[in-house]
Amino acid sequence: xxxxxxxxxxxxxxxxxxxxxxxxxxxxxxxxxxxxxxxxxxxxxxxxxxxxxxxxxxxxxxxxxxxxxxxxxxxxxxxxxxxxxxxxxxxxxxxxxxxxxxxxxxxxxxxxxxxxxxxxxxxxxxxxxxxxxxxxxxxxxxxxxxxxxxxxxxxxxxxxxxxxxxxxxxxxxxxxxxxxxxxxxxxxxxxxxxxxxxxxxxxxxxxxxxxxxxxxxxxxxxxxxxxxxxxxxxxxxxxxxxxxxxxxxxxxxxxxxxxxxxxxxxxxxxxxxxxxxxxxxxxxxxxxxxxxxx
Numbered sequence: 001x002x003x004x005x006x007x008x009x010x011x012x013x014x015x016x017x018x019x020x021x022x023x024x025x026x027x028x029x030x031x032x033x034x035x036x037x038x039x040x041x042x043x044x045x046x047x048x049x050x051x052x053x054x055x056x057x058x059x060x061x062x063x064x065x066x067x068x069x070x071x072x073x074x075x076x077x078x079x080x081x082x083x084x085x086x087x088x089x090x091x092x093x094x095x096x097x098x099x100x101x102x103x104x105x106x107x108x109x110x111x112x113x114x115x116x117x118x119x120x121x122x123x124x125x126x127x128x129x130x131x132x133x134x135x136x137x138x139x140x141x142x143x144x145x146x147x148x149x150x151x152x153x154x155x156x157x158x159x160x161x162x163x164x165x166x167x168x169x170x171x172x173x174x175x176x177x178x179x180x181x182x183x184x185x186x187x188x189x190x191x192x193x194x195x196x197x198x199x200x201x202x203x204x205x206x207x208x209x210x211x212x213x214x215x216x217x218x219x220x221x222x223x224x225x226x227x228x229x230x231x232x233x234x235x236x237x238x239x240x241x242x243x244x245x246x247x248x249x250x251x252x253x254x255x256x257x258x259x260x261x262x263x264x265x266x267x268x269x270x271x272x273x274x275x276x277x278x279x280x281x282x283x284x285x286x287x288x289x290x291x292x293x294x
């Protein structure tokens with residue numbers, strides 16, 4: 001394993017190649033833009049944006065006129081990423097922004113960062129607003145430890161895999177969700193995590209900012225009476241110590257998947273039923289157990 005080093009402010013000193021800046025932008029309220037972020041955007045040769053139309057509004061508000069506003073998003077990253085890296089190698093300073101908040105979180109910015117690091121390009125963070133952490137600090141749920149899971153997958157089996165991995169985590173859980181999928185996602189959370197305390201943080205920093213607090217079932221009832229509007233951060237209570245200990249004390253903890261299934265078969269279960277019970281024990285899908293034992 002090799003070590004690479006980047007000095008803290010290497011990006012703001014003179015060098016032959018350029019620098020990749022990750023610039024935080026407002027998540028709703030334009031006043032949340034930092035002085036440093038405005039300066040860096042004004043000084044950079046190129047600004048790469050997830051949605052250039054959305055970013056133009058921000059740039060116009062702060063009278064920023066880049067030499068080039070470049071489109072970089074999930075659907076063109078394979079072609080646009082290497083082109084942006086080439087610009088930086090040629091000496092251009094590039095600022096990457098997302099539609100709102102910090103780039104490289106739940107967007108393809110992380111891919112561009114990896115390309116830059118591979119080429120030895122300095123990557124400099126320009127901090128700003130973040131929806132997940134903003135929701136966490138006002139949620140009233142524990143903040144000492146937390147897990148950010150972003151957007152859940154669309155397929156049920158993939159959702160189960162993600163939620164199974166955090167089912168026994170004691171820290172608070174953070175998710176993003178759109179208004180079109182929020183009710184379905186709360187249903188998954190109720191099914192796989194149980195009826196935990198939750199906060200629905202909607203339209204953070206905007207005019208209609210709203211926090212709905214209660215159990216998952218309470219919030220599902222609320223949404224049934226108040227149709228969801230705007231983007232949400234879901235702040236979900238983590239597992240209790242008792243739940244985590246129960247998981248650790250499970251009799252099958254030290255068994256392999258095959259051994260786990262075999263134990264049920266010895267008790268008289270059919271292979272099919274043994275695999276189903278094993279999947280339930282481990283919080284995974286029956287298909288995952290089946291595929292692993294093929």
